[in-house]
Amino acid sequence: MSQRVLTGITTTGTPHLGNYVGAIRPAIAASREPGVESFFFLADYHALIKCDDPDRIERSRLEIAATWLAAGLDTSRVTFYRQSDIPETTELNWLLTCVTAKGQMNRAHAYKATVDAAVAAGEEPDANVTMGLYCYPILMAADILLFNAHRVPVGRDQVQHIEMARDVAQRFNHLFGKGRELFVLPQAEIEESVATLPGLDGRKMSKSYDNTVPLFEGGPKALKDAVARIVTDSKLPGEPKDPEDAHLVTIHDAFADAATRAAFHADLRGGLGWGDAKQRVVQLIEAHVGPMRDRYADLVAHPERIEEILQEGARKARATATPLLDELRQAVGLRRMVAASKPQAAKAASAEKSAVPVFKQYREPDNLFYFKLTAADGSLLLQSQGFAEGREAGGWVKRFKTEGAAALADAPVALGEGTDRAAVEAALAALVAAQE
């Protein structure tokens, strides 16, 4: 099975150059690797934890979505969606909340930092703590576990949360899995190779330090003005400068190929003035970012296009999330009443329930979309041909779920090896019945 990579971006701000170099660019590059199935989402439920300004939330969702798309995210390869379009997230959040120890949440850094700040300011420890903030790691675990992600690329500050997600997953598997792994245990992935981009003052580029270089905002002029404010030493033109000791150079190098880097370093050692050096940095970044900025402007001017892309993403994401959630509901005991009423019947009913086959939709390296139907024991009942469009596969699955075996008449599917048609028809009938 391919490796699932998932990450979320909290929608409270406007992306800056540091976000682009540190997160967006490497994530998009990684999503192009073969054998990787990527899930990127706008963590807008998380945004509500930090921000109670609706307009800012709305604006930020638009800007972040447009940024990822303008930066070259290929949404036919990647599942790109909004957290709040996936109601299964909040449902799983509750299932996980019920198996998470309060003591573990007491140890979460984000919560502790808020408490420490309140205490330092002479306030009640919990003065600024909402339950949203307190339980934030559980929501994050739900994001990750809902898609059974293997790898979660994050910043260092998030590693603790991924460990908590692993813990919760393990506890859930132990309590409800009956020996099965309901959840994959996710692994944090810190991109060591991606340097954290320094900001104007040399500290990590971050909105909270007010030292950012805008990515698209304000156009080329804002870029130029920001680069002009990058702090350097006071060596004059003609004096040799040490490229190893200037964060202007780190910013330059994040956009330069090896030859351009080497030339820039050599020229600085040879006395290139900081003013000229900054001009080169502006040109270099502009060459990289300018075309993306045009795409960005076009997208922001057409929010309905972004909306459509996100809706399609939500559909793809939910095709993965809903079957897992059904399984989880079963596992914790949220079952149909018939199955619980009579102990005798319960056995038969649960056997019948577990005999319900499942449709899976997926994409192969040939870039086509497929679906298949597997029996409860994992054997293959039906295998579709490849479709150019995901929605074609989805349409067929929908027809099977409503029409049952009748859809076999014209569906482009083959029976699984060793399966006879009667077994498939019975399975489809069970599936239709289970929907009702």
Ligand code: TRP
């Ligand atoms: N909390 C993360 C942050 O602030 C964003 C996030 C939400 C996330 N859910 C996630 C990241 C799931 C990775 C996986 O950066």
